Amino acid sequence: MNFIVTIDGPSSSGKSTLAKRLAKKLSILHIDSGSIYRAVTLYALQNNLLLNGKFLMKKLINILSMSSISLKENSNGIFKMHINNLDVENKIRGSKVSKHVSEIAKHKKIRDFVLKIQRDISKNKSIVMDGRDIGSFVFPDADVKFYIDSSIKTRSIRRFNQLKQFEKKLSIDEVKYDLLSRDKIDKNRKNSPLIIPENSLFINNDNRSIDDVLNIMLDHVKSIINKKVS
Numbered sequence: 001m002n003f004i005v006t007i008d009g010p011s012s013s014g015k016s017t018l019a020k021r022l023a024k025k026l027s028i029l030h031i032d033s034g035s036i037y038r039a040v041t042l043y044a045l046q047n048n049l050l051l052n053g054k055f056l057m058k059k060l061i062n063i064l065s066m067s068s069i070s071l072k073e074n075s076n077g078i079f080k081m082h083i084n085n086l087d088v089e090n091k092i093r094g095s096k097v098s099k100h101v102s103e104i105a106k107h108k109k110i111r112d113f114v115l116k117i118q119r120d121i122s123k124n125k126s127i128v129m130d131g132r133d134i135g136s137f138v139f140p141d142a143d144v145k146f147y148i149d150s151s152i153k154t155r156s157i158r159r160f161n162q163l164k165q166f167e168k169k170l171s172i173d174e175v176k177y178d179l180l181s182r183d184k185i186d187k188n189r190k191n192s193p194l195i196i197p198e199n200s201l202f203i204n205n206d207n208r209s210i211d212d213v214l215n216i217m218l219d220h221v222k223s224i225i226n227k228k229v230s
């Protein structure tokens with residue numbers, strides 16, 4: 001039986017790490033939906049579509065329709081983001097893309113473009129997908145849903161530690177400011193905002209280790225899936 005597990009939550013809440021590890025434990029695929037929005041943002045920046053602080057959205061939609069933005073599975077069963085067949089996995093994680101991605105992700109046409117990729121890639125497979133609207137909008141009938149959260153302090157420290165090796169000048173206050181502005185856009189946008197999906201298990205991981213949270217998640221998945229198969 002194929003099943004879908006969704007994990008939603010704000011930036012740097014730990015959801016991608018948990019999603020990756022949960023998928024591995026369950027021997028199913030992991031899809032990081034944020035990476036698709038990040039690739040679209042990188043593509044817009046590479047094509048100089050940011051002018052005076054605003055993206056040229058019509059142009060972006062137009063060039064997207066003529067290009068290939070796709071997740072390709074490598075020999076280890078891990079999906080890597082590609083633009084026109086080039087692996088862009090490392091380029092989509094920097095702070096420039098992070099700064100602009102929520103702005104791009106607000107637009108309905110961009111969300112429709114990403115939705116098609118998300119649904120196509122998950123057809124006839126068991127998957128764990130993480131993002132902002134996965135349990136509420138992309139897969140409202142998913143078998144198991146989680147919402148992962150942690151305090152802004154914990155999230156800022158996590159994100160700062162991820163970025164500091166690449167970006168020496170970055171300060172923790174800058175990281176915190178960026179996270180808060182992305183939260184504001186992600187939670188208040190008109191099209192599929194970040195919400196706690198109905199029937200999801202809410203986990204705050206501030207004072208829990210990754211292994212503890214992972215065990216809670218695994219138990220929850222197993223109890224639901226076992227009920228479905230029995």
Ligand code: DC
Nearest residue numbers: 011033034037101102105131132133
């Ligand atoms: O998870 P992340 O930080 O890589 O996501 C980057 C951005 O993409 C996030 O700020 C909002 C957007 N996003 C979204 O709108 N919906 C999703 N399902 C996943 C990401």
